[in-house]
Amino acid sequence: MTEMRKIDTAGAVALDDGAGRRRWLRPVMMGIVPLLLLIGGGWMWWSGHGRVSTDNAYVQQDMVSVSADVTGRLVEVAVRENQRVRRGDLLFRIDADPYRIALQQADAAVASARLQVAQLRTGVTTETVGIRDAEEEVRFAQTDLRRQQELLDKGFTTRARYDEARHAVEQARNAVAEARAKSANAAAAVGPYSGPVDRHPLVQSALAQRAKAALDLQRTEVRAPVDGIVAQTDRLQTGNIAATGIPLVSIVRTDSPAFVEANFKETDLDEMRIGQPASVKLDAYPGVTLKARVASLGAGTGSEFSVLPAQNASGNWVKVTQRVPVRLTLTDAPKDVTLIAGLSAKVTVETE
Numbered sequence: 409m410t411e412m413r414k415i416d417t418a419g420a421v422a423l424d425d426g427a428g429r430r431r432w433l434r435p436v437m438m439g440i441v442p443l444l445l446l447i448g449g450g451w452m453w454w455s456g457h458g459r460v461s462t463d464n465a466y467v468q469q470d471m472v473s474v475s476a477d478v479t480g481r482l483v484e485v486a487v488r489e490n491q492r493v494r495r496g497d498l499l500f501r502i503d504a505d506p507y508r509i510a511l512q513q514a515d516a517a518v519a520s521a522r523l524q525v526a527q528l529r530t531g532v533t534t535e536t537v538g539i540r541d542a543e544e545e546v547r548f549a550q551t552d553l554r555r556q557q558e559l560l561d562k563g564f565t566t567r568a569r570y571d572e573a574r575h576a577v578e579q580a581r582n583a584v585a586e587a588r589a590k591s592a593n594a595a596a597a598v599g600p601y602s603g604p605v606d607r608h609p610l611v612q613s614a615l616a617q618r619a620k621a622a623l624d625l626q627r628t629e630v631r632a633p634v635d636g637i638v639a640q641t642d643r644l645q646t647g648n649i650a651a652t653g654i655p656l657v658s659i660v661r662t663d664s665p666a667f668v669e670a671n672f673k674e675t676d677l678d679e680m681r682i683g684q685p686a687s688v689k690l691d692a693y694p695g696v697t698l699k700a701r702v703a704s705l706g707a708g709t710g711s712e713f714s715v716l717p718a719q720n721a722s723g724n725w726v727k728v729t730q731r732v733p734v735r736l737t738l739t740d741a742p743k744d745v746t747l748i749a750g751l752s753a754k755v756t757v758e759t760e
Contacts, residue, residue: 458760465670473655514618521614706733
């Protein structure tokens with residue numbers, strides 16, 4: 409009996425100890441959980457305070473779209489996809505025969521214009537001589553008229569012969585007037601350009617046409633305007649027709665630094681300023697963080713520059729938080745990191 413009482417007493421003590429632990433463990437657990445939540449919320453607030461971030465960001469590089477300045481058939485393609493080129497390197501060549509013929513025609517037009525100007529100047533000299541001849545005819549006709557007048561007064565000539573002499577004077581005077589008019593027209597055609605023949609408007613116009621023909625011939629060879637990497641060369645096929653103004657190939661510039669364009673929510677721009685430091689993490693390079701700075705804030709939201717802007721003047725309008733493009737320049741980039749246009753990135757801007 410004594411042993412049984414000892415066992416019962418020990419069990420009761422054990423049960424009392426377990427109940428006691430549960431009594432003080434419950435309030436501790438109820439206090440720890442809110443404390444952990446408070447600590448987590450405080451850490452999240454502290455980590456997000458003074459900074460804004462977005463994963464809607466991409467690496468960008470300046471690109472140049474190259475098109476033909478003249479229309480023609482492609483006869484040579486000198487580049488391939490992803491080839492590095494330097495400024496002035498040949499990209500493709502257009503059939504130059506039509507433009508070479510046009511240049512020859514322009515050369516002939518220049519020669520014809522110079523000949524025409526020379527003829528006009530010769531015409532001025534000829535008309536001046538014609539005026540002197542006509543004036544001499546007037547003097548001769550007037551002398552003959554005076555002689556016929558004297559003879560008519562003495563009765564040694566007829567009235568008809570006298571009228572012929574007077575008519576000859578009138579004709580000579582008309583010839584002088586006509587010669588002077590022709591001389592004025594010839595002088596007006598030559599104009600005040602009495603110096604070199606090439607200063608005459610006719611020759612200047614022909615020379616301008618020749619310069620255009622020579623420029624068109626030169627433009628049949630399309631060369632790289634900048635240093636970079638060639639892309640989108642699938643449209644450069646020998647035999648295709650190149651039309652003016654239609655891009656045929658793109659060049660990703662390597663002579664200008666890459667930058668990051670991050671699309672932040674409009675609610676994140678309140679404390680953002682130009683020059684603030686930022687960090688950039690690229691999805692293509694996990695664990696690599698690049699330093700950057702805010703270079704500029706967009707002048708409009710992305711929807712404003714879209715091809716089809718949203719029309720909000722409707723009955724089913726729903727307010728949507730807009731995105732504003734922010735450009736960031738990289739202040740350092742490891743040499744082993746290749747920045748390719750279009751890479752996804754996460755950007756965090758320190759606003760304090």
